Amino acid sequence: MSSSGTRDLAVGIFVVIGLMALAFLSVQVGGLSLGRQGGLVLFATFDDIGGLSNRSPIRIGGVRVGRVTEIELDANLRPRVQLDLSPDLELTIDTMAAIRTSGLLGDQFIALEPGAEDEMLVSGEDVVFTESATNLDKLIGAVVHGGGND
Amino acid sequence: MKGVLSRLGAWVTGGVVGLGQTVNFGASVLRSAFVSPLRGRQIVAAIYDSGVLSLALLCASGATVGFVLGLQLYYTLSRFGAESSLGTAVGLALIRELGPVLTGLLVTGRAGSATCAEIGSMKATDQLDGLRMMAIDPIHFVVMPRALGIIIVMPLLSALFVIFGIGGAYLIGVELLGLDGGSYISGLESAVAFREDVLQSIVKSLIFGVLLALISTYRGYACAPNAVGVSRATTSTVVTTSVCILLADFVLTSLWGV
Numbered sequence: 001m002s003s004s005g006t007r008d009l010a011v012g013i014f015v016v017i018g019l020m021a022l023a024f025l026s027v028q029v030g031g032l033s034l035g036r037q038g039g040l041v042l043f044a045t046f047d048d049i050g051g052l053s054n055r056s057p058i059r060i061g062g063v064r065v066g067r068v069t070e071i072e073l074d075a076n077l078r079p080r081v082q083l084d085l086s087p088d089l090e091l092t093i094d095t096m097a098a099i100r101t102s103g104l105l106g107d108q109f110i111a112l113e114p115g116a117e118d119e120m121l122v123s124g125e126d127v128v129f130t131e132s133a134t135n136l137d138k139l140i141g142a143v144v145h146g147g148g149n150d
Numbered sequence: 151m152k153g154v155l156s157r158l159g160a161w162v163t164g165g166v167v168g169l170g171q172t173v174n175f176g177a178s179v180l181r182s183a184f185v186s187p188l189r190g191r192q193i194v195a196a197i198y199d200s201g202v203l204s205l206a207l208l209c210a211s212g213a214t215v216g217f218v219l220g221l222q223l224y225y226t227l228s229r230f231g232a233e234s235s236l237g238t239a240v241g242l243a244l245i246r247e248l249g250p251v252l253t254g255l256l257v258t259g260r261a262g263s264a265t266c267a268e269i270g271s272m273k274a275t276d277q278l279d280g281l282r283m284m285a286i287d288p289i290h291f292v293v294m295p296r297a298l299g300i301i302i303v304m305p306l307l308s309a310l311f312v313i314f315g316i317g318g319a320y321l322i323g324v325e326l327l328g329l330d331g332g333s334y335i336s337g338l339e340s341a342v343a344f345r346e347d348v349l350q351s352i353v354k355s356l357i358f359g360v361l362l363a364l365i366s367t368y369r370g371y372a373c374a375p376n377a378v379g380v381s382r383a384t385t386s387t388v389v390t391t392s393v394c395i396l397l398a399d400f401v402l403t404s405l406w407g408v
Binding site for chain 1: 194195197198201202205241245302303305306307309310312313316338339340342343344346347348349351352
């Protein structure tokens with residue numbers, strides 16, 4: 001009886017530790033937050049997204065506030081990016097979305113710069129002001145050939 | 151020539167028949183899981199045998215794999231000056247692939263072979279027939295709890311393996327090689343997503359658990375009732391399950407649409 005009691009205890013502890021490990025992986029490492037369905041979903045259209053890809057981070061002043069969830073071409077063949085942002089974020093309608101690179105060769109991300117208007121963006125709307133990825137080749141070309149297109 | 155062809159044909163039909171018998175057997179195990187009584191005591195005993203007793207093996211292996219990943223990826227990444235992505239690389243490799251697959255292979259060797267040999271020797275010593283004479287269904291009393299135990303245990307062990315691996319690589323990368331601990335953890339957290347990575351890991355380990363439970367119990371249940379039969383069944387459990395896990399891993403990874 002007592003040996004079976006010890007075994008039950010061991011199994012109980014094992015299952016609890018295992019479930020805690022699963023929960024840790026999901027919530028802490030995987031960034032799962034419950035009830036995340038009502039996130040703020042916005043769209044932004046760029047001329048050139050460079051190396052931006054699905055799951056690229058979105059930052060405001062360096063702080064991560066969401067991920068890129070979908071990239072597709074719109075009717076005018078310009079890349080249209082879906083942004084999945086944390087639900088409690090309030091962004092003005094003149095917010096600007098720019099594609100930046102972390103470091104010289106780092107990953108690309110979308111930097112949001114909040115504006116000054118009173119009206120707020122709601123889910124499904126477009127971020128109107130966008131700035132495309134800086135193309136290093138074009139930049140070098142511009143320097144070598146003495147300016148040209150800024 | 152005719153002999154070769156007919157042997158080839160017998161081999162193919164034998165394989166297909168064996169597959170059909172395995173699936174049939176799996177269906178009857180599944181049915182018996184919904185028949186009362188629940189056999190809670192047997193299930194707890196099975197979780198103890200295949201889970202608790204595998205714990206030390208899994209944690210030690212996880213940490214060791216983490217050490218190796220930390221060293222190898224550090225030297226590879228430092229060629230590109232990208233040592234700070236160590237956390238990203240280690241985390242994704244462990245969570246998506248190495249965690250579920252290595253856990254599957256280790257549990258196959260540790261618990262799958264034991265399960266098969268146990269059921270096989272029960273059959274060889276007529277204990278399963280004894281149960282039938284007492285009107286106890288051996289599938290319900292012997293097979294179902296062990297199969298269920300393996301399926302429950304697999305995702306838990308896999309998660310522990312991953313966490314020990316991440317911790318092992320942290321020890322090597324941060325404590326030994328002097329990377330920044332903050333960038334290791336933040337790289338890990340920003341690269342790993344729940345749906346693509348963690349959920350994939352859990353689903354994989356569950357499916358590997360189902361494969362192992364099905365193959366090991368069926369091989370034991372269907373073995374020839376003598377010493378040679380039990381030993382063959384145990385060997386073929388380990389071989390078949392390992393191959394199935396590796397194949398299933400490829401299929402699942404490509405289905406997940408990476």
